[in-house]
Amino acid sequence: MGLKVLLVDDEYIVLKGLEIMLGEQKEVALELMTAMDAVDAMEKMDFWQPDVIIADINMPEVDGLTMLEEIYRGNPECKFIIVSGYEDQEYLKRALRLHVADYLTKPVDKACLIHRLKEIGEEKQTKQQHTLLKIRLLLFSGERFQPRELTDDEIRRLFPDTYFALCTAGVFSSEAEKLRYRIAAYFDNCYMFSQNNWSVFLINYSVRISEEELRSLLEETFSGMACGICLFNGENLGAGIRNITLPYQTALCDLVLSLLPVSQSMKESTAERITERTLQPAVKVLMFEYSISDYINTAYDPGRDTPFNFLLVFTEALAAYIMIAGIYLPPETILQLYRAQAETVHDKKTLSLFMEKTLNFWYDSFTPTEQEQYSSKIAMACGYIDLHSGQDIALEQVAAYISINPSYLSYIFKKETGSTFLQYLTNIRLQKACRLMADNPELSLDEVAARTGYHSASYFHKIFRGKFGISPRQWLQKERNCT
Structure with a gap:
């Protein structure tokens, strides 16, 4: 999407000339x-x-600055470039109060104007990326991230239209980017967020369409690939985006339900009940914050038959797993799991057993065996940290490497190792620093800091003293005295 520019001038020849000049340039x-x-x-x-x-500031009836002052009150993010035939000190003072991006005199310098627009375009792109990062954290971290600084204005800038659809699909980011281009051919705005083999498409459009029409269009675009959708509008735009976890949950459940061999009425009833409950109870079970029996007691509806209760629990559990682990199971695996387990559930007790068996199956990759200190996933994470500790690494980087949701990795990492990610990384770096100083006492503090992942010797010195109670040089002297 290009930079949107409104040209305002009461002289038609000047206005048309400016439009042609900017329309022909290729730099921005x-x-x-x-x-x-x-x-x-x-x-x-x-x-x-x-x-x-x-805008030209010398216009009849309402001058350019008065117009911009009026626009600024409702659109503080809009940038203003003033064009004038002469410099007026009073105009300049009013322009400064509006934080005008530039004040150009006629005839307009083409190179100067295009350069300024290019700078504003780059600034817009940076802001958009920042906003998208906040939305990504909302999607993949849920209630663990609350970006209160996500303002209505920056949301409106990213999503100018009234209607939204959130679409989920099990597809890697490289393939998802191709799908985004296909979707963008039909809609005004489409943004894509990927994590592991899981992608989310947030679509913004101006004309109301039915769920059936949207589903048909997306299924055709996705070439028959299973996907889940949720439609919502932007009447309360800011709140809608800040609470995007809820439509995300709805789309996840819609995907799971679309794969199961049950009637449409059962799917609709289940989806309605899950919307009322949200996926938080199921998430709490997966995060060890809620017992299975307590979860089943809240989920089980004695007024409905066993197939309905099983469908509800199966859908919630699987959708919650996808949401926090960021790992999508193939449709055939989901269908096979549903058919195999549906035959074993007859009442509340067997429903609890199903849930326990399912969770054990999912936890296998996170649970240490008797011969291992850590589970396979955490062992992989520790190995990655050990190997890359001398570089700038973040929890999200490690999570992507082992294909797991960052917030879930943070939880199980602390549960298994007894340390947070940052504590573990710091300990590894300081251990390497100690070995490096002992083996190479001639190295300067700057060299030791750089080789162990610290950008400055002063920060390394502070961390080292905080851990050992003495400076690196004092530690080295102590080591020499002991040998």
Whole structure:
């Protein structure tokens, strides 16, 4: 999407010349719209929110600065570039109060204007990436991340249209990017978020369409690949995006239900009940914060038959697992698991046994054997940290390497090792620093810090003293005295 620029000038020749000049340049992608006066410009603001307004300040009826002052009150993120035939000190003072991006005199310097637009475009892109990162954390970290700084204005800038659809699918990021381009051909805006073999598409569009129409279009775009969807509108845009975990849960459950051999009415009843409950009870079971018996007691509906209760628990458990582990099971595996277990569930007791058996199956890859100190996943994580401790590494990096949700990795890492990720990384780095100093006493503190993953000797010194109670040099002297 290009930088949206509104050109405002009461002189048609000047306005058209500016439009042609910016339309022909290739340095920065632009979407252009023109207005002949302030009234025309403010009317267009109602349906087209520009990133930049380039306006002549000398216009009849309403001058350019008065127009910009009015626009600024409702659109503080919009950038203003003022064009004038002469410099006026009073105009300059008012422009400064509006944080005007630039003040250009006629005739406009083409290179200067394009360079400034390019800078604003790069700034817009950086802000968008920052907003998308916050939304990604909301999606994949759930309630463990609450970006209160995610403002309505930056959300509106990213999603200018009224309607939304969230679509989930089991597909790797490389393939998901191709799918995003296909989806973007039909909708105004489409953003993609991937984690391991799992992807989420957030679609924003201006015309209301039915769920059936959207599902048909997406299924065709995805070439028959299973996907789950949730539609919602932007009447309360900020709250809708900040609570995006809820439509994400709905889409996950929709995906699971779409694969199961049950009637449409049962699917709809189950989805409705899960929406009321949310996936939090199932998530708490997976995170060891809730017992299986307590979970089954809240999930079980004595007024419904066993197949319905089993479908509810199966869907919740699997959707919650996908949400916190970030790992998608193939459709055939999901279907096989459902059919095999459905025959074993007859009542509340056997439903609890099913849940226990299912959780044990999922925990196998996270549980240490008698011969191992850590589970296979945590052993892989520790190995990765040991190997890359001299570099800048983050929890998200390790989680991606072992294909697991970062928040879930943080939990099981602390549970198995007794240390947080950062504590473990610090201990590994300091152990390597001690070995390095003992084997190479001639190394400077800067060299030791750099080789063990610290950017400055002063920070390394602070961490080392915090851990051992003495400075690195004092530690080395002590080591020499002991040998």
